[in-house]
Amino acid sequence: MSIFKYIHSASVVNEGRVEKLNILIEGNRIIKISKSELSDFPLDTTVIDAKGLTLLPGGIDVHVHFREPGLEEKADMKSESKAALAGGITSVFEMPNTKPLTITQKALEEKLEIASQNMLCNYGFFFGITNSNILEAINLPFGMACGLKLFLGSSTGNMLVDDKKVLTELFEQSPMVISAHCEDEKRVKELTQKYKEEFGEEAQTIIHPLVRDSQACYLSSKYAIENTGNKTRLNIAHITTEKELSLLSSSPIEEKNITAEVSPSHLWFCDEDYPLLGNKIKCNPAIKTKKDRDALRKALREDKIDLIATDHAPHLLEEKEKPYFSAPSGIPSIQHSMLIMLELVKQGELSIEKMVEKMSHNPAKLFSIKDRGFIKEGQYADLVLVDLNSKTLVDKESLFYKCKWSPLEGVEFSSRILTTIVNGEIKYADKKIISETPGYKVEFMSIE
Ligand code: DOR
Ligand code: ZN
Secondary structure (H helix, E strand, O other): OOOEEEEEEEEEEEOOEEEEEEEEEEOOEEEEEEOOOOOOOOOOOEEEEOOOOEEEEOEEEEEEOOOOOOOOOOOOHHHHHHHHHHOOEEEEEEOOOOOOOOOOHHHHHHHHHHHHHHOOOEEEEEEEOOOOOHHHHHOOOOOOOOEEEEEOOOOOOOOEOOOHHHHHHHHHHOOOOEEEEOOOHHHHHHHHHHHHHHHHHHOOHHHHHHHOOHHHHHHHHHHHHHOOOOOOOEEEOOOOOOHHHHHOOOOOHHHOOEEEEEOHHHHHOOHHHHHHHHHHHOOOOOOOOHHHHHHHHHHHHOOOOOEEOOOEOOOOHHHHOOOOOOOOOOEOOHHHHHHHHHHHHHOOOOOHHHHHHHHHHHHHHHOOEOOOOOOOOOOEOOEEEEEOOOOEEOOHHHOOOOOOOOOOOOOEEOOEEEEEEEOOEEEEEOOEEOOOOOOOEOOEOOOO
16 A cells, blocks of 8 residues: 555644645655645555545544453453544553553553554553552653553542652652542542442442532542642543532643543433443443533533543443442443544534544643644644544444443444544544554653
């Protein structure tokens, strides 16, 4: 196949604009973007006719759980990165609650080694903070991890940091973005106890947002924010409540030390979905009320929320079929995050430019990612071609997840992800993975 690709006449969404453009790719980079037709490329160039179609920068999902190593019965890097590509996501940052936990440099090196063979999209890995590994975290070689993950509430993996001294030191010294899972541990424990006594094995998932309630989220996010120092870069992962939004500002992302992320699942589902979907939408922090969901959508429009990231967290269906208190938390979601967001665009909840800002531009800005996240000459060609006038039915056969289920089965989206290009290579097209060459480790710009 030619190293040249010419995307002809696409409706390109980038940096706040939608424009009809022609794009030339050589090797792994975009080399030319033009309003007029280009013709100065070799005869054997692969031409993609994008008339009537929309071209977006590939999604950068900064919060995924791919389960490898150690939990491969649930998922692995290959299966889930295929799902990412099918969903228009070209880079992922993966979380440290694997087995072993990614809390030592050695474990991180092993993960990077596995990824270099098996991750089909681009990737970075978070390093997990514990009560005793801060020194190792802040002394990691530059660029080895994409950021630090801090669990202020315990969830799958048990990596709770509950030592205030550790938190203060971390916030003073971390050169990296700290992504924090915020749920007040003490409150969640008390409420769990209370509801276990009240309902026992009979409990239904609809109580999940009462067990892990809004106040637990608010208290923990507030605590994290109050403890940041001048130089701390804190990203509150998966915001779920209206109340937490009062802690956030609408300043441009370049000026923020405290940012926030929301998952498409929390923008799509609400407590009214528990009776039908039960544990399939059990996740931490919990999906809350419709009022919370609508406030999250508004906060996205108003830039209080900066990023969209899935928290893609697959578990086996048989685990999810256990009674409420025994079923694990987490939703597989990466294959449909962009489709959910495009649906919200069609419903008038946000503009497509804003969607691209939150899914591609802002992740690149916040994490200082080198040469990705925009459709620009010189950047890597990480691109996704979508048809806003063609439907996608979510059924079991179409799922790339190793766990082979989704809470969205049966849903029909009114857009379709057609083609996903990573580092200049067409990796997904016509509903199939067409190349299994590995992605690249994401590189970072030094902020000094
Ligand atoms: O629902 C969740 N699932 N929340 C987390 O914090 C962890 C994740 C998982 O790894 O399963
Ligand atoms: Zn997570």
